[in-house]
Amino acid sequence: MAALPLSEALDRVRALLLDPEGLVRAVASGRQKGQRLPHVADRDVRRVELRHVDLKTGRHLQVVSYDDTQAHTANFAVGSEAEAAVAALLAEPFGNWHVDTTERTHQLRVTKKLEAIVHTQDRAEALTAERGHDRDKQRLLAEDDPVLVALGISDAQGRIKPTRQAKYRQVEEFLRLLDSSITDALAKGHLRRPTEDEPLRVVDLGCGNAYLTFAAQRYLSHVRELPVRVTGVDVKQQSADHNTGVAATLGIDADFVVGTIGEADLPQPPDVVLALHACDTATDDALARAIGWGAGLVLAAPCCHHDIAAQLRKATTPAPYALLTRHGILRERFADTLTDALRASILRLAGYRVDVVEFVESAHTPRNTLLRATRVGERAPADVGEDYDDLVATWGVTPKLADLVELDRG
Known part of the structure; x- marks a missing residue:
């Protein structure tokens, strides 16, 4: 796994996050060496989760950000709204990105030199993305597990x-x-x-x-x-x-x-x-x-x-x-x-x-x-x-x- 320029690696992540069909779930966490905590919606956050959901007005990118005490959810319409939200998140000094798509798992780690180590692994079986937006479907283990x-x-x-x-x-x-x-x-x-x-x-x-x-x-x-x-x-x-x-x-x-x-x-x-x-x-x-x-x-x-x-x-x-x-x-x-x-x-x-x-x-x-x-x-x-x-x-x-x-x- 060779180091890539951070901007190039983040552009790859951007494309994955904005794919309304292929993205299953993405997680941004940690912070880059020597940087402050990422700042989302005027709050310091330690972790952000993203996925696409289907609302009455169409498909949206859902962003759930976690600070020290609670989770905050925001939905952005696919298109310019989602693109702006992703651009803002990628501009924050997150140290790690984990992206699950239907076919692969992608992991990005930012090094001390502000380069990116990227690891991609194919799935043995394709995942199906859950697009429901209600709280029950956001749970990590379904009630009927x-x-x-x-x-x-x-x-x-x-x-x-x-x-x-x-x-x-x-x-x-x-x-x-x-x-x-x-x-x-x-x-x-x-x-x-x-x-x-x-x-x-x-x-x-x-x-x-x-x-x-x-x-x-x-x-x-x-x-x-x-x-x-x-x-x-x-x-x-x-x-x-x-x-x-x-x-x-x-x-x-x-x-x-x-x-x-x-x-x-x-x-x-x-x-x-x-x-x-x-x-x-x-x-x-x-x-x-x-x-x-x-x-x-x-x-x-x-x-x-x-x-x-x-x-x-x-x-x-x-x-x-x-x-x-x-x-x-x-x-x-x-x-x-x-x-x-x-x-x-x-x-x-x-x-x-x-x-x-x-x-x-x-x-x-x-x-x-x-x-x-x-x-x-x-x-x-x-x-x-x-x-x-x-x-x-x-x-x-x-x-x-x-x-x-x-x-x-x-």
């Missing part, structure tokens, strides 16, 4: 059960985060490109009933068409038996391992580590395993931050921050923030680029923070370690994760 039915999220008629709407929203938001994260990591070379012989290895630590394990496998293999092998780890034999049965029903080749997060034995190190709502220091165990494996991508949604909270109750609050810990509810919330800030710092010191993002809207769950870490292999700037040292010294705490990993502090 066999995985959702098997997991009890949808009923036998393929409709989401009223009592499982929150779980379905969680699955969808997780898949959006997983999709954009893998797209970015593959484009930048932080994840190896999977093959049929060497599929992408995904492990879900503390998988429970494996809702997200199965959703990830289904989406990555059937929608993204990536070779993938999933493994779920849980301490309960009952969970492993249940999940193995579900996998057999769905015809999915997956592994389920019984054991603690810290001691689970896997035949090969995973490429992607998931740890969603692992309680208290179980999240630290999962992050430590991911660091030890050298996983390329880590998605962790922490839960129940008791460890640092207990340390704060025993420590003397430094001046002038007494008001942060005087009231129990404020101390607990501060402990949540402090815990995840320290985890993010340790991950950075371990060679990861880290984002802290909203998992699902807080209206659905108060535990809605997600740590997204991509292994870049670069030593963190010296001030990251200095800030970390100052923070733990000021508050008199010792993060569990710091006890579990050995960091090269230079």
Whole structure:
């Protein structure tokens, strides 16, 4: 894959985006080295999705842009409106473009020298573009998907059960985060490109009933068409038996391992580590395993931050921050923030680029923070370690994760 002039590569992307028959879906994500976040409709955005939809007034290019908190949708009529919208997007400093057409997958990554590395792959079978514009058809897994039915999220008629709407929203938001994260990591070379012989290895630590394990496998293999092998780890034999049965029903080749997060034995190190709502220091165990494996991508949604909270109750609050810990509810919330800030710092010191993002809207769950870490292999700037040292010294705490990993502090 030779480097191309960026303008030439973007012209190729332009033609793909403006093809109302061939475009299935396109995703722009990340930012070019040293550039600000792309700016769409007066908002900083981290990701944009495009596809063509059929409205009453004709075919339109639909652009969905995602900032830190929500999605915004705009539709542009095919022709001059769509051309202007695409021109504006291509002028923004996105670092990666992933374009699915009916016949091929195209990936573009912008290098530090502002050149473009382009990878194109033919499809084994042609895709059919979905042109419906209603919200249901924008979902990553349809309501009647066999995985959702098997997991009890949808009923036998393929409709989401009223009592499982929150779980379905969680699955969808997780898949959006997983999709954009893998797209970015593959484009930048932080994840190896999977093959049929060497599929992408995904492990879900503390998988429970494996809702997200199965959703990830289904989406990555059937929608993204990536070779993938999933493994779920849980301490309960009952969970492993249940999940193995579900996998057999769905015809999915997956592994389920019984054991603690810290001691689970896997035949090969995973490429992607998931740890969603692992309680208290179980999240630290999962992050430590991911660091030890050298996983390329880590998605962790922490839960129940008791460890640092207990340390704060025993420590003397430094001046002038007494008001942060005087009231129990404020101390607990501060402990949540402090815990995840320290985890993010340790991950950075371990060679990861880290984002802290909203998992699902807080209206659905108060535990809605997600740590997204991509292994870049670069030593963190010296001030990251200095800030970390100052923070733990000021508050008199010792993060569990710091006890579990050995960091090269230079």
